[in-house]
Amino acid sequence: MKKVTLQIDEKKIDAEEGQTVFQAAKKAGIIIPNLCYHDNLEPFGACRLCMVEIEKHNRKRLVASCCYPVEEGLVVVTRNEKIDKIRRVLSELLLAISPSGTHAVLAKEYGVTESRFELEQNPDSPCNLCGLCVRYCKEIKKSNAVAFNGRGVNKKVALVPGVSDQCLSCRQCFTVCDAGKIVYLVDNLL
């Protein structure tokens, strides 16, 4: 593997080509907030909490660090005013889905105690659609028993009829679910 050197928060960091900025940072002990990242799954880029600012050819840009590949000489900043604003507002949006969970801890860290946005009424259980269960099932179990359903504001995680009988005995993806949605769905299979 080819080595590349980049700079994250003023620290020189060695990384391997093909890694993402998020992975390189994690290895160097720099924690970037996230909800949809998992070491063993393909990057997804959905929660956007891991947005960082990169500088290239004297141009600054905000990117999702979980998807952005490392490059030689890349300069990365993981916190500044713009990034903090994004994380603050995103955690408010997440708090409107559910008042508790990993994001609530993060929200506090970014000075958010209460969301300005109206709390959603979730008839079943809350879910932020991080897709960990869907991807775990597809990429690791190779089963495709959990899938996204619908589009836009109506998108939901759902068990695929016919395939999901195995879920009752599998339950492996429960460990990746923060909100407990998948537990709820599987319990309701009974």
Next chain:
Amino acid sequence: MTKLKSTSELEKLRKKIISEKDPKKRCIAVCSGTGCLASGSKHLSEVFQEELKKYKLSGKMEIRKTGCHGFCEKGPIVLIYPDEICYLKVKATDVSDIISQTIKEGKIVDRLLYTDPNTGKKIAKEYEIPFYKNQNRLIFGNNSKIDPTSIEDYLALGGYTALAKTLFKFKPEQVIEEVKKAELRGRGGGGFPAGKKWESTRKASGEPKYIIVNCDEGDPGAFMDRSLMEGNPHLVLEGLIIGGYAIGSHEGFIYVRQEYPLAVENTELAIKKAEELGLLGKNILGSGFDFTISIHRGAGAFVSGESSALMSAIEGKVGEPRSKYVHTSAKGLWDKPSNLNNVETFANVPIIINKGAEWFRKIGTEGSKGTKIFSLVGKVNNTGLVEVPMGTTLRQIIYDIGGGIPKEKKFKAVQTGGPSGGCLPEKFLDFPVDFDELYKAGSMMGSGGMIVMDEDTCMVDLAKYFTNFLADESCGKCVPCREGLRHMLKILEDITAGKATKEHVAHLEELSEVVRDASLCALGQSAPNPVLSTLRYFRDEYDAHIRGECPAKVCKNLIAYYIDPERCQGCGLCRKNCPTNAIRGETKTVHVINQEKCIKCNTCFDVCPKNFRAVSKLSGKPVPTLVNDGTPIKPLKR
């Protein structure tokens, strides 16, 4: 048909086709684009055929079913060549007059001509009608001259000359150089330099390479890509084959939305005919270059037009965007180098090759060369497809071509760039339209949608409308786009309902900025444009709503209907038509609206006789105290 094996064989065929066409022979071109078909042009062509038979003119004249002419609002359109007499809104019952008068006697049927709404003058020739006269139809011009199902029509007008020139006179790199020199920018929205994209796909490692036409056109109200694809498919095919040669691809795709059946039909036929002539397939024109094209029918969500989503859809997966930090030119369709361009982008290519980059560069502005097709709709007299050089001002488009605002209303704003574009106020009317200027003003070119709004439009309501569309069309993958749009919409609903405070407007603005900066794909990144641009140019309207007033008197919660006792003539029309029986009053006495029962359906406003104008809408002020029941009317002075 036998396959053509060289440029000279192509030219021989072209000569033969042209020699068989008598330029003096009359041709009746009946627009058969989707718009005119919907208003009955299929039947019209049949009636023309029958009538010609009756007059024993069948062989002497051609009925040509052409593609869209762009003036769809006035369809079905019939053009008579060689004189270019243009008849509008032609009905089957008009055919007999057209044949007996125009064709037999050379007389013009006045009632079918365009009437200038300002002067009342009738105009016979297409090229003299302001709608057409003020355009420059570089790309779109041949739509009204050819039958899209006939490759001969396309060849007669010089079709596939650019392909032959490319294959025998240019190395692939030279084609890219020419397109770069022409500074052609993508017409699908982003305005990315086409030559540069072609170059990076050519240079990317990995085989095979793919080249794709984007004819998804999910932008409601835009139909330029459909009209090109169904009206002049060979132009797009020719551009695509040239592009394939340039980037080193042998396999092209055309992604067409399912809702465009005629575009699919005409393109399928065009591919077949081009293959039969050896203009497509193996060893094109004997050059040794192979290229095939397949059509992919898209399920037609707005987001499927986004490049990574479109490629996923062709692969048979869910059409959802992914991060494109590794460009599709390096890793696209099946992870191979892939080049995607819009229909109109490809349609420009044969013209650039034929006329040269130098010629092409002379049209347009410093940063945007060539022309652009806009779909001009909304509160404007002449709606339709309009092609103008880049840099044409909004005023020229809306007033000179569009004929201004109907009913003597005032212009208020124009929304450019489709649902996620921005709204520009009056001060931009003399503003040159090109990629960079629109962006600077807080809007965008997008696919070329242009919606004109008059004084009766509420800008907050409009922002709500587009945000609602985008919230539905978001794929829902990333948090800022899905959740952000959901809450933006909620706040907008509260504002238009008069339930919001100044703080809500501040939240809306901050949320919009985060959705713009943090969303995964360009849908989310541009989705806040309607809100941000109206906040920038029409903030006073947001403030007014906070105070409880809708200045355009559109938002139902903030308006009240009121009958002016000085003007009401007690005719009872409003009372009889009110669906909720909210109006009381005896004949010849002043009528009164019961505000509790009123559902603000506007019926009373619509039915009150124009010379009374007794019903009015109020906003931001209390409804005047009611008159007593039975108050006699005051007759209006004449």
